[in-house]
Amino acid sequence: MLPEIFFSSLLERVDDVVWAVGCPDLQLEYLNPAAAVILGRPVRAFEEDPDLWLTIVHPDDREAVAASHDHLLQEGEVERRYRILRPGGETVWMYDRAWLMRDSDGQPLRLFGIAREVTSEMLERQRLNSTLQLHRRFLESALDPIFVVKVESDDTFVFRYNNPAHRQQTGISLEMIRHQTPDALLDKAQAAAVKAHYRECVQLKRPIQYEERLALPAGERDWQTQLVPVEDSAGRVVELVGVARDITPLKQAERQSRDAFEALDQLGQQLPGFIYQYLLSPSGEGRFLYASRRSIAIYGATPDELARSDTAAFNVIHPDDRESVRAAVEVSAATLSHWHCEYRVRHPRGHELWAEGLATPERLEGGSVLWHGYIADVSERKRLQLELEASEARFRRLATVDMLTGAPNRRCFIDCLEGELARMKRHGGKACLVMFDADHFKRINDTFGHAAGDQVLKALVYVGEQWLRGSDVLGRLGGEEFAILMPETDYQGALALSERFRRAVADLLVDAGERVVQVTVSLGVVALRAQDSPDSALERADRMLYRAKALGRNRTCGERDRASE
Numbered sequence: 055m056l057p058e059i060f061f062s063s064l065l066e067r068v069d070d071v072v073w074a075v076g077c078p079d080l081q082l083e084y085l086n087p088a089a090a091v092i093l094g095r096p097v098r099a100f101e102e103d104p105d106l107w108l109t110i111v112h113p114d115d116r117e118a119v120a121a122s123h124d125h126l127l128q129e130g131e132v133e134r135r136y137r138i139l140r141p142g143g144e145t146v147w148m149y150d151r152a153w154l155m156r157d158s159d160g161q162p163l164r165l166f167g168i169a170r171e172v173t174s175e176m177l178e179r180q181r182l183n184s185t186l187q188l189h190r191r192f193l194e195s196a197l198d199p200i201f202v203v204k205v206e207s208d209d210t211f212v213f214r215y216n217n218p219a220h221r222q223q224t225g226i227s228l229e230m231i232r233h234q235t236p237d238a239l240l241d242k243a244q245a246a247a248v249k250a251h252y253r254e255c256v257q258l259k260r261p262i263q264y265e266e267r268l269a270l271p272a273g274e275r276d277w278q279t280q281l282v283p284v285e286d287s288a289g290r291v292v293e294l295v296g297v298a299r300d301i302t303p304l305k306q307a308e309r310q311s312r313d314a315f316e317a318l319d320q321l322g323q324q325l326p327g328f329i330y331q332y333l334l335s336p337s338g339e340g341r342f343l344y345a346s347r348r349s350i351a352i353y354g355a356t357p358d359e360l361a362r363s364d365t366a367a368f369n370v371i372h373p374d375d376r377e378s379v380r381a382a383v384e385v386s387a388a389t390l391s392h393w394h395c396e397y398r399v400r401h402p403r404g405h406e407l408w409a410e411g412l413a414t415p416e417r418l419e420g421g422s423v424l425w426h427g428y429i430a431d432v433s434e435r436k437r438l439q440l441e442l443e444a445s446e447a448r449f450r451r452l453a454t455v456d457m458l459t460g461a462p463n464r465r466c467f468i469d470c471l472e473g474e475l476a477r478m479k480r481h482g483g484k485a486c487l488v489m490f491d492a493d494h495f496k497r498i499n500d501t502f503g504h505a506a507g508d509q510v511l512k513a514l515v516y517v518g519e520q521w522l523r524g525s526d527v528l529g530r531l532g533g534e535e536f537a538i539l540m541p542e543t544d545y546q547g548a549l550a551l552s553e554r555f556r557r558a559v560a561d562l563l564v565d566a567g568e569r570v571v572q573v574t575v576s577l578g579v580v581a582l583r584a585q586d587s588p589d590s591a592l593e594r595a596d597r598m599l600y601r602a603k604a605l606g607r608n609r610t611c612g613e614r615d616r617a618s619e
C-alpha cells in the first residue's frame with residue numbers, strides 16, 4: 055500500500071485541476087496548485103469563499119452547471135463542459151468529470167473531480183460546427199444532386215446524406231438513403247458497379263468521374279458522377295462526396311446519332327459503292343473524313359486507312375486515269391462544281407474494275423474543300439456498255455456492207471454517191487457512174503445451183519477490186535446488180551475502165567465445186583451531172599445497162615454513145 059504522501063505529491067504535480075468538496079455544505083477540502091494557474095485565482099481564495107467557484111462560471115453556463123450538480127448528487131457521476139471567467143475577463147473552456155463519494159450509510163460524503171482546460175479544443179469544435187453548418191447549407195441549396203457516403207471498410211459503404219436536388223431527381227428520400235448500403239438500395243449488378251467506383255476512389259485517394267445508368271425510383275436514367283474522397287487527419291478516406299449530373303438527354307441524343315450512324319453504315323453496306331466525305335486542305339493534302347466500309351471492295355482500303363491519307367485511294371487508280379481524276383478534283387475545288395469521273399481501278403487483290411465517282415463540294419472556313427460523294431463499282435455497266443458499243447459497230451458494219459460479197463451495200467453506195475454529187479456541186483469536177491449486171495444469171499443458178507451463183511457474185515466483186523482503182527467504189531445494189539462510182543473520172547476514162555473490167559470478167563473461171571463457171575457482165579456508163587440526185591443518176595445508168603442487155607449482153611453502153619447514135 056502506497057503512503058498517502060505519494061498521492062498528495064502526485065496531485066500537486068498534475069496539470070489538470072483536481073478538486074474535492076465536503077457534503078452537504080460544499081466546503082472546499084482540496085484544490086491542487088494547477089487550479090491557481092488555470093482559474094487565475096489563488097487556491098486560498100477558494101478556501102475562504104465556497105461560492106467563489108460558481109461565481110467565476112460564465113453566466114450563460116451557470117444554470118447548466120447548477121443542474122449538473124444536482125445530477126451528480128443523484129447519479130453519482132457527471133461530465134460537463136462550461137466556461138470560466140478569468141480575472142482579466144478572459145474566458146476559458148473546462149471539461150470537468152466529477153464523482154460522488156458516499157459514507158458507509160450511503161449518505162453523500164464528498165464530491166471530487168478533475169477538470170481540464172479545453173479552450174482550444176472547444177474553439178476548434180465550434181469552428182468545425184460552423185463549417186459543417188455552412189457545408190450543409192451549401193448542400194441543401196446546391197442545384198446539383200449530391201450524396202455523401204461513409205466509408206466503413208474497403209467493401210462497406212453506407213449512405214449518410216443526399217441533398218434535396220438528389221432527392222428530387224432520383225426519387226430517393228433522405229430517410230430511404232440514410233444508413234443504407236448500396237446493396238440495400240440498388241439491385242445486385244448496379245450495387246456491384248457502384249461499389250467498384252467507390253473502392254477505386256478510396257484506393258486512388260483522388261476524385262474520379264464515371265458514367266452509369268441506374269434504375270432508381272424516379273426512373274431509369276444516365277448519370278455522370280464526380281466522386282471526391284474526404285480524408286481524416288491520418289490520411290484515411292472516411293467519406294466520399296458524390297456530385298451527380300443527369301445526362302440522360304445527352305446520352306439519348308448520343309444513342310440516337312449512333313443509331314442513325316449505324317443505319318447509315320448499314321445502308322452504306324447495301325450500296326454497290328461507298329459514300330464518303332473527302333477533305334482537301336489548302337496545302338493540297340487530302341483525306342477521307344468518312345468512308346463507308348465498301349471502300350474495301352472498291353479501293354482495297356479500309357475507312358481508317360482512307361482517313362489517314364488519300365494515298366491509298368489514288369495509288370490504286372489506273373496510271374492512265376490517275377492524272378485526269380486529280381485534274382477533275384482540282385477543277386471541282388477551284389470552281390466548286392460537281393465532280394464526276396469514270397476511271398479504272400487496279401484493286402490490290404489483283405483484279406481491275408471501273409469506278410464512277412460523283413461528289414458535291416463545299417468550301418470550309420480556312421480554305422479547305424469538303425466533298426460529299428459516292429463512288430460506285432460500275433464494272434458491270436461498263437462491260438455492258440463496251441459490249442453494246444462493239445455490237446453497235448457490228449450492226450453499223452452490217453448496215454453498210456453486203457454480207458455475201460463484202461462490198462458496200464445499196465444504202466452505203468447511195469450515201470457515197472450522194473457525197474460525191476454534193477462535192478461536185480460545191481467544187482465541180484468530173485465523176486462517172488457505172489451499173490453492171492451478170493448476164494443470164496438465173497441460168498447459172500438453175501444450172502449450177504444457188505451456191506455456185508453466190509461464188510460468181512463474190513468473184514465479180516473480187517475482179518472489181520483487182521481491176522478498178524482504189525478511189526472507185528463498187529457496191530452491190532441488190533441481187534446480181536452492181537454499181538461503180540468513179541470519182542475524178544471523165545466519161546472516156548470511165549468507159550475504158552468499164553471495158554477493162556468487162557473483159558476481165560469474161561476471162562474469169564469461177565470455181566464452183568466440181569464445175570467451173572464462166573460469166574459475162576453488161577455495163578451502163580453515165581457521166582454524173584452536178585444537178586443529179588442519186589436516183590436520177592442511177593436511173594440513167596440503169597437505162598444504159600438495159601440497153602447493153604438489149605444489144606446482146608457482155609458489152610458496155612454509155613449515155614453519150616446513145617446520144618451519138
Ligand SMILES: Nc1nc2c(ncn2[C@@H]2O[C@H](COP(=O)(O)OP(=O)(O)OP(=O)(O)O)[C@@H](O)[C@H]2O)c(=O)[nH]1
Pocket residue numbers: 458491492493494495496497499503504505506507508511532533534603607
Ligand atoms: N445465187 C444467187 N442468186 C441470186 C442472188 N440474188 C439474186 N439472184 C438471182 O439472180 C437471178 C436474176 O435473174 P434475172 O433478173 O431473170 O436476170 P438474168 O437471168 O441475169 O438475165 P439477164 O439479166 O437478162 O441477163 C434470179 O434468178 C435471182 O434469184 C444471190 O444473192 N445469189
